[in-house]
Amino acid sequence: MIKKMLYVLNIGLWLLLSCSGGSDDVSPPDTPKDIIPTNLTVTVDVLGTDTNNPNGDGSGVITVSIHADNADSYGFKVESQQEVKNTTGVFEYTFTEGGTHEYVITAFAYSSTGNEISTFKKVTVYVASNDLQLVWSDEFDTDGAPNASKWGYDIGNGCPDICGWGNGEKQYYTNRSDNVKVENGMLKIIAKKEDYQGSEYTSARLLTKDKYEFTYGRVDVRAKLPSGQGTWPAIWMLGANIDEVGWPECGEIDIMEHWGHNATVVSSATHTLSCSGGCENTKVGETVVTDYASEFHVYSLVWNEDQLQFLIDGDLKYTYNPATKNVTTWPYNKSQFLILNVALGGSWFTIDPNFSEVVMEIDYVKVYQ
Structure with a gap:
């Protein structure tokens, strides 16, 4: 009789504990939450730009600075070229096609959890002909x-x-x-x-x-x-x-x-x-x-x-x-x-x-x- 009562009490205690959790889903403590980069900004500086040379000095060199909150690495690419990554967000690139052309710069920001955001910016660059003296x-x-x-x-x-x-x-x-x-x-x-x-x-x-x-x-x-x-x-x-x-x-x-x-x-x-x-x-x-x-x-x-x-x-x-x-x-x-x-x-x-x-x-x- 005593054994039967203890068995019933154990069953009741188990049911009480199960119900007390409600429907809340508690994640394991070692699962990281997604970190999303925000406030992505891109600055493009064309070397030698001034009032006389609005598209640069002809060298074709640009410096791209990328920054975002909650980001720990960055990516950069020109048009459909392969993306280049680093942790500073500062990239230098040299255009070589002669004349004045408009290009699309795409910038990426990545968080430690692998989440990313991106944007693009257009830039016009003048490259002097290299074969003329x-x-x-x-x-x-x-x-x-x-x-x-x-x-x-x-x-x-x-x-x-x-x-x-x-x-x-x-x-x-x-x-x-x-x-x-x-x-x-x-x-x-x-x-x-x-x-x-x-x-x-x-x-x-x-x-x-x-x-x-x-x-x-x-x-x-x-x-x-x-x-x-x-x-x-x-x-x-x-x-x-x-x-x-x-x-x-x-x-x-x-x-x-x-x-x-x-x-x-x-x-x-x-x-x-x-x-x-x-x-x-x-x-x-x-x-x-x-x-x-x-x-x-x-x-x-x-x-x-x-x-x-x-x-x-x-x-x-x-x-x-x-x-x-x-x-x-x-x-x-x-x-x-x-x-x-x-x-x-x-x-x-x-x-x-x-x-x-x-x-x-x-x-x-x-x-x-």
Whole structure:
């Protein structure tokens, strides 16, 4: 009887203890809880970035800094490349593709329990061509007149041979300091309204003819353009054989042209026997640049035996590459010289009657081969 009562008591005690746990699920004390990274931030610094080089100094080097709360390791990758990991969250990477390109950077943060979060960021990087060397330049570091060993001038209004320089221009070109000078590290071409030698306007046109002529390479010109109805600044080139074969057989390359009456449009163009002046299929590339007069931009030409590429701030804007290259379409296998000028007026547009003076500023001209 006593044994039977003890058995019943034991059964009752077991049931009481079982019920006292309720429905709560108690995890074993040695099972870790998930740790989730939070507040993921990514900073991308492009080496050499400043107001003059918004996409870097051309080295292609970036530094990526990644941080998140509750993270003990980090990952980084460019586009679809293999992920790289470390515990600091600081990564350095070098892009090698020439030109200016946008890339997607993906960042990861990992916790000690293997949980992760990720985000991405876009970055634009400029990489200078590594196979070219600087062969000629003028950085306008000495105040006064431009370097006479590098620059000559066109003087006058084009008469009697090509009055108005073939375009109905109204300015008289001079080499006076009133119209051209180097000051504070800048070449300044000054176009102004004044009575001079029978003309109502003056300006300057500099050229490297008979001083520096070249075939193929890259040209970079960093400039800030003038504005106003009737202004016509240009950075361009002509074939060195122009005196022998004439224009347009010599070939013309317009790296940058801007007309004040079409204010936000910057143009690049080619002129050849097959297409010059106002022909219906004039080879022209146009780009909208709204801050052309308030900010400096680098206007570039990449010229090789196959094509002409026109760039602004390292971005490709226009390519001339005719399918058939002959004397009519491709005079660009011979030397050319550089020209910098500001014209006023033309046969198809007028000058603002209130015009007084404008300046084109040029920081440097560089030729690479």
